Amino acid sequence: MSCYIGDKIGNRKLGAAAVFVFNLVYLLVGYQYMSTDDYDINWTMTQCVLCLRMIGFAMDYMDGAKLINKKASTETAQPEKTTANDQPASTTRLAKQPKLPISFQKNIALPTLPSYISTLAYAHFFTGFLTGPQFSYRLYESFINMHLYPDQSHIPRGSYKHAIQCITGGAIYLLVSQIGQMFFPQYVLLGEEYAKWDALHRFTYFWMVGKFSFSKYLGVWKLVEGSCALLGISFNGFDDNGQPEWNGLANVESLRFELATSLNDIIGSFNINTNLWAKIYVFKRLIFLKSKTISSLGVLFFLALWHGLNAGYFMCFFLEFVDMEAEKRWSKRVEFIKKSLYEKKVKNGISGKLVWGAYRVVCWFLQTCALHYAMVAFELLRYEWCIQAWGSVYFVGHFVVFGLIFLDLVLPKGRIAGEGKQQGETAMLKDTMEKTRTNGSTNGVDNDYSGHHKKE
Structure with a gap:
């Protein structure tokens, strides 16, 4: 109306x-x-x-x-x-050039x-x-209107297979979530006994609570992806082998999420369609602010408010913004280290691959620590509960991330010493690193803001 x-x-x-x-x-x-x-x-x-x-x-x-x-x-x-087939050429191009996701293509105005x-x-x-x-x-x-398919009189095969895979994956995630929360219930973080545990035990339990908190969302999204495939609305064109793909409305890329080595990877693989919605309808509409940082904060504030009025949502999203800011600053400073290790992987065979693998494991662990630390506030919701839980681990996540930002501000600009040794990087290495680097445009998700939402 x-x-x-x-x-x-x-x-x-x-x-x-x-x-x-x-x-x-x-x-x-x-x-x-x-x-x-x-x-x-x-x-x-x-x-x-x-x-x-x-x-x-x-x-x-x-x-x-x-x-x-x-x-x-x-x-x-x-x-x-x-x-x-008497359909617009743009539809056929969509079928031949699949993109993930298809939820918001360019021509969406009405x-x-x-x-x-x-x-x-x-x-x-x-x-x-x-x-x-x-x-x-x-x-x-x-x-x-059946314009989603290259042949409007025929729906491509393969949706049932993809749906079964999604339903199976979703069921596994939900089972893991139920079992995990049986052994690591979040209410323990607020108990008196928890405060008496040794530091390592507390940190480990805290990490596990954050980990299993994600599983239930991943499970539900995989189930919904399966229903979209069964219905046929998630048709995403054909792969290089001519096989139809049905992941056009996937809300999570499980493998990429589980193996993510940066928060950028998380944003590009978690709650994909909501992140894209926020980019199109909020982030880009705040262009008049003339600041990506302020626009990103605006998006996060809107998403926190959309989730509810509990303080935990705002605390979680703000902390994730600070985490992303720290990651963005320090990824530039240590980029040459990553390139050097990757070059050794290419040139030095097994030893280089082992070093590269160890590097990625460390990055994965640090990323999960930041993610799970913030996620606990998303689950506990009440301000005093969040403060109590974070205080039990000495607010380590806050000290680390704000400390990194402070160091970046006081240290000389540019990458840390040693980058000059990497000027001879080969064209092949550049091309490979560019392909593996997280890019928000790949999934239509802007990586200047986080997007971990439970309700969508």
């Missing part, structure tokens, strides 16, 4: 703003009256997913006004070329408002209604 009225009065921005305010305020009021100090399973869980979907829908309709303004200047242009029934069906699309994933109305429309 807001979009319709906004269009009638010639101001789609006002309509989109009304949708944004109504959905967010309605959700926050629900949190105020329904939330507790524990993980809540009630109507606000599905409402938070619907909140993002409706906000994105309204913004797409707002952006559609630009297409209308360009229509007059393109009326004399040649019509879009079609393939032998020049005309869909019917009420179509909008309602999109809002409550059953594979993404309870826990996501988020995707544009354009993708839903392409799926309904």
Whole structure:
């Protein structure tokens, strides 16, 4: 209704703003009256997913006004070329050049408002209604009209196989989560006995609590990915061997997540579609601030608020922002070490590979420590509980990350001594490192902000 009225009065921005305010305020009021100090399973869980979907829908309709303004200047242009299957060439290119994810392609603006029934069906699309994933109305429309597939009369094979793999993986994750939380319940962190343990025991238990906290989200997302594949909406083109891929709406890349050696890797492989939504509808809309840092903080504040009013969400997201800032600064300073070790791996055979492997294990461990340390606040939620849990491990995560940022500010600019020895790096090494380096654009996720969300 807001979009319709906004269009009638010639101001789609006002309509989109009304949708944004109504959905967010309605959700926050629900949190105020329904939330507790524990993980809540009630109507606000599905409402938070619907909140993002409706906000994105309204913004797409707002952006559609630009297409209308360009229509007059393109009326004399040649019509879009079609393939032998009588579909737009862009659809066939999508099939031949798969990208992950497909939830928000470039052409998602809506020049005309869909019917009420179509909008309602999109809002409550059953594979993404309870826990996501988020995707544009354009993708839903392409799926309904069979334009998602290169042959509109035939759905490619392979969706059942992919669905079974996802369901199996999701079941394993959920089983691991249940077993892990039986042995490492988070409430122990707040007990008097825990404070009496030796330091190593406390640190280990703290790390395990953070680890198993992630598993339940990964499991649910894998199950939902399987349902999307079964339905057919996650078709992602064909691989190099001509086999259809069904990972277009994957919300987690399990292998990449589990073996991640940096927080950038985590952002690109965890809650992928929500991260992409935040990039498109919040981060890029804050361009007027003229600061990526401030825009990133704006995104994180919005996402924390979207999750709920508990202090733990804000503490977690702020700490993750600081972690990312420290990683960004020091990755530049020690980049030559990484390149040197990789060069030794290439040249020195087994010994070089062992050193490179040890380096990656250390990076993996440090990344997981930072991630799990912040995640505990996401689970405990209450301010005093978070402070108590972090205090039991001497606030080590805070001291380390703020200490690294302080050192970066006081040390001479540029990388640490020794980088000059790496000027002779080969072109092959550069190319290989570029391919292995985390790139937010690969998955449509901006790596300037974190995106660890439980509800989408």
